[in-house]
Amino acid sequence: MAKNPEYYESLNIDYKPPRGNWMDRPVDIKKGIYCYPARPVVLENVGMNDRSDWGKYWVVEDEDWELPDDWKERFLNKMRDMLGKYRTFKIYMDICVRCGACADKCHYFLGSGDPMNMPVMRAELLRSIYRGEFTTTGKILGRLAGARKLTKKALKQLWYYMFQCSECRRCSVFCPYGIDTAEITIMGREIMNELGMNIAWIQESVSKCIHTGNHLGLQPQAYKECIDVMLMDIEDNVGITFEPTFNRKGAEILFVCPSGDVFADPGIFTLAGYLMLFEFLGLDYTWSTYASEGGDFGYFTANEMAKRMNGKIYAEAKRLGVKWILGGECGHMWRVLNQYMTTWHGPIDFLEEPVSPITGTKFENAKAHKMVHIMEFTADLIKNNKLKLDPSRNDQLRVTYHDSCNPARGLGLLEEPRYVIKNVCNHFYEMPENTIREQTYCCGSGSGLNASENMELRLRGGFPRQNALRYVADKYGVNMLACICAIDRAALPPAAQYWNPDVGVCGITELVANALIMEGEGPRTHNIRGFEIATWEPEP
């Protein structure tokens, strides 16, 4: 055999990415990862910086982002303001020692392998600007002190990665200093808002919510019609009819849920669950077409906007004269309610400390903000034996529970959902320990990143959760992923379609409704999705 040395050299396939300092790496903006920018009009119509005084609709992949001449000044002024106003922000900018404890905790890093998605690096994008523009050491030592100046490249990089963080706060669980990296993202996004740089998916929802009461833009009549449709479904599948009330003054309880449950599949079945549960209890409650949104996309833009959007819940509670508020299965709604609402709008002296009218239980944890989570409410009912349940109706399901990030880490709601599931289902299996409870992985689409154009980002970010799900699906035959967040219910099905095509997604109250033995019900051969119980095989 003739020797041919060239033969051995002929195959040099090299996909190694560039090495070297991250500050020197180019900003490589990729399709499928970013969301479309907000139209100026949807910023203008809620009174936010709308670029109309200097620019137009900008295109992310364009070299020129149509920034105003004084963009740098606007950015730095806003940052200076916020550093003065929010002590946490200042502390988080100063104290990180780059120990790396958070580095491998982010689902976007784990799914993408992009080190700029390590929480420490994402924060470093902003921190380096802080050092370079606001600290003496940074100004003198420059890169040696990890500092850099604010440049157009730095801005692009910041924008690109601030919208690759779902503010899920998994990283903050591991930070020895307690730095909440989600808050750095929140600040970063608010600063960039000053330049009209938010994304369409968030800002369209904000605009709709401000003008119609909910993110989907459902007007009062449409909101009621959606609920009417579910009442017809309940009539078909459960055999009972009833009429809930809307905007009713003098009701004891105001019920607020995310609008995703009113419209989007499979959230609507969770909504059917709320309706059936309250009907079963004969609860004195009302829906509101004004406070028709529990979620708060304003929280993903700016503090003031979050406050404005959240305010309507108390305004409506006051107008209707209810005693307290019951909240549905929503994610960031609960972080906002639990951690911000009272600061923004308190003290809430026109409402009473919530007491369950069925069991008499006082919800002392809700003393300040006067809102009770439906899972606490339901768990209390079950504990006091107030529900008639037939869990065998969920026997075709092998269920696991995805701790939705904000209820788990923002509200500490870990046991109640599990308690409820175990009482309404006979087959429940936990995912691995380091992927649940306070260590839960994000669905991959939180904080307003559940647009469609960034699907690759969502799928890679969703991979750590789906990987754990695949494990229980293979091991125990799990075919249903329960969760308590509307974004989860919108985002987990597509992710499951890609990674786990045999697993369906549902809200817990849907499972409760299936098991609930209603007075006067017909033969329950079908579940509330309308599928025959005995033969149903869920899929995303």
Place this chain on the structure above:
Amino acid sequence: MPEALKNSMNMNLEKLLAKKRDLIVDKWINSIHESYPSETVEFFRHQKNKFANPVGAEISEAVGPLFDELLNGNNQQNMFSLLDKIVRIRAVQAFPPSGAVAVVFLLKKIIRDETKKDIDTHGFFEDLLELESRIDYCVLLAFDVYMKCREKIWEIKLDEFKKRPFFVEGEARCLSYMVRQEQGQGKGTKDCCSSCGLGEVR
């Protein structure tokens, strides 16, 4: 007959590779890791918990069996599902299509480097050509997996788009606009509350 000589006479490429299996698999895993940024490579190598390092774990779990399949089994179905583990991930990561399927080609170079001496000494060239043809076929399978994944992504995007609440979009979504229009007043002008942005180009 001395043992070494006996071994060398019975030796063929397959046996040689079987002997070097672990070394080659390790090198293959490493070279796949190296297609990621250096900071990530360290993490992929050291974090052994499969739920804390899902991508690293999937690569490690798939590469060994894939190598065995290439060497012995050549079962298309098995290869497809093993490739699926790696390529499905790369199809949503920052790689170009060629980069997503190149993982298989990386093996060629490793095998050539590892067997260079023996191929020249023992004349395994034909064996090598045959094995490389199998690797080429495996790349074609990887391309099938990649396209299946990419088509799925677009299907998911389309599904989401179709499920969007179209009836609350456009003119139907702004109450004040509808009222103004009924009263015969301007479309999307300042007279309207301007909330919906109607009249603006999307």
